[in-house]
Amino acid sequence: MGTYYNGLGFRYLQDTKYYRDKPIKDDLGFLPPPPAAKSYFNVPKFQLPEPDLELSHSLWDCLKKRRSIRKYSSLPITSQELSNLVWATQGITERIGNHMRRTAPSAGALYPFETYLYLNNVEDFERGIYHLHVASFSLEQLKRGNFSEELAQAALGQQMVARAAVVFIWSAVPLRCMVKYRNRGIRYIFLDLGHVCQNLQLATTALGMGSCPIGAFFDDELNEILELDGIDETVVYMNPVGKL
Numbered sequence: 001m002g003t004y005y006n007g008l009g010f011r012y013l014q015d016t017k018y019y020r021d022k023p024i025k026d027d028l029g030f031l032p033p034p035p036a037a038k039s040y041f042n043v044p045k046f047q048l049p050e051p052d053l054e055l056s057h058s059l060w061d062c063l064k065k066r067r068s069i070r071k072y073s074s075l076p077i078t079s080q081e082l083s084n085l086v087w088a089t090q091g092i093t094e095r096i097g098n099h100m101r102r103t104a105p106s107a108g109a110l111y112p113f114e115t116y117l118y119l120n121n122v123e124d125f126e127r128g129i130y131h132l133h134v135a136s137f138s139l140e141q142l143k144r145g146n147f148s149e150e151l152a153q154a155a156l157g158q159q160m161v162a163r164a165a166v167v168f169i170w171s172a173v174p175l176r177c178m179v180k181y182r183n184r185g186i187r188y189i190f191l192d193l194g195h196v197c198q199n200l201q202l203a204t205t206a207l208g209m210g211s212c213p214i215g216a217f218f219d220d221e222l223n224e225i226l227e228l229d230g231i232d233e234t235v236v237y238m239n240p241v242g243k244l
């Protein structure tokens, strides 16, 4: 048990607890506030259609049916369906000044993550890797081409990634929430993305599709594919989606 108590993960949880009578240990010094969201310039940008929010699936039904599904058919996803899935994860539901409140909660409304999409089989979209520009509900095209096998290999060979019509990949941008919450902020990245991913799973259930959260991957292989430095921004979660 000695090693367990001294391990990195255990110490992180203990050392980032709030106490009434003492502050959290903090040797971080000044942290420069980064931009609140990422934008790519000089890349093709594609507006997503408005989401169709008239679908009549009850929340209770979706909660009951939700499962992690790892086998998908080769049917394409329509751009309307893609729009609904993206909206479920990060759709803007309220604007207050510069703040954009979304379908998923985030500690301090800081949203310390970015969403990337590998569109493998989506009608009206060229196959490739895209970044979600949340404010304009549009996709920035980063790379054209077939990355199915490369992504699956980076995800420890999990073939559901290669078979999916769309793969959601989320990165963490730690500084965005560490400026406010310091070391405790790292906790909130994972909590925030849990909400985002659950929204996606419920949305795929509502649309009769399958999806599966993935936490097992070679981080820097994914970072390399997305051209992230793996330091100020690093991949933390994925979720392939496909029709049944």
Ligand SMILES: Cc1cc2nc3c(=O)[nH]c(=O)nc-3n(C[C@H](O)[C@H](O)[C@H](O)COP(=O)(O)O)c2cc1C
Binding pocket: 066, 067, 068, 069, 070, 158, 212, 213, 214, 215, 216
């Ligand atoms: C954080 C997290 C990481 C996961 N990573 C993987 C993964 O890498 N591969 C996989 O096949 N399933 C993965 N899963 C799915 C779980 O295996 C699944 O949620 C669990 O077996 C319960 O099944 P259910 O989601 O159908 O209720 C992950 C789930 C979570 C929440």
